Amino acid sequence: MEQLKNLKCEVCKAGAPVVTKEKVNALKLSIPEWEIIEEDNINKLTRRFKFKDFKEALTFVNDIGNIAEKEGHHPVMVVEYNHVIVSWWSHKIKGLHRNDFIMAAKTDSIKGREQV
Numbered sequence: 001m002e003q004l005k006n007l008k009c010e011v012c013k014a015g016a017p018v019v020t021k022e023k024v025n026a027l028k029l030s031i032p033e034w035e036i037i038e039e040d041n042i043n044k045l046t047r048r049f050k051f052k053d054f055k056e057a058l059t060f061v062n063d064i065g066n067i068a069e070k071e072g073h074h075p076v077m078v079v080e081y082n083h084v085i086v087s088w089w090s091h092k093i094k095g096l097h098r099n100d101f102i103m104a105a106k107t108d109s110i111k112g113r114e115q116v
Contacts, residue, residue: 003030003105004027004030004031004101004102004104004105004106005102005105005106005108005109007102008071008102009071009072009073009099009102009103010098010099011072012073012090012092012093012097012099013092014092014093015093016090016092016093016097017093018043018090018093018094018095018096018097019095019096019097019098019101023098024036024096027098027101028101030101030105031045031101031104031105031108033047033108034046034047034104035047036096037087041094042089042094042095043089043095043096044087044088044089044096044100045087045088045089045096045100045101045104046085046086046087046088047085047086047104047107047108048083048084048085049083049084049085049086050082050083051082051083051084052082053081053082054079054081054082056082057079057080057081057082057083057084058079060084060110061077061079061084063110064077064086064107064110067103067106067107067110068103071099071102071103071106073088073090073099073100073103075087075088075103075107086104086107088100088101088103088104088107
């Protein structure tokens with residue numbers, strides 16, 4: 001399978017199917033540090049990134065924002081002093097789509113970020 005971080009997001013229209021449990025398990029192997037959480041009956045990919053200070057955390061958020069704009073797929077990000085929580089899911093289908101796994105992999109691949 002081609003590395004997720006090298007793939008492009010596809011247009012996800014309302015009514016598109018969420019990924020199956022089997023596909024989730026296969027895709028999750030490429031992003032092992034991400035958790036699948038259920039919130040309001042919606043599965044979401046979530047990961048907490050830790051940094052040495054707010055400036056590094058903010059730079060990371062801006063880098064994710066740039067990638068999200070290019071791909072047309074946007075996360076929820078919570079920024080606190082030295083960490084960022086990123087959550088990906090597809091709002092139109094209220095669940096996980098292949099795009100969410102692609103974006104999680106792209107998030108992981110942002111270079112120049114030393115994890116504390």
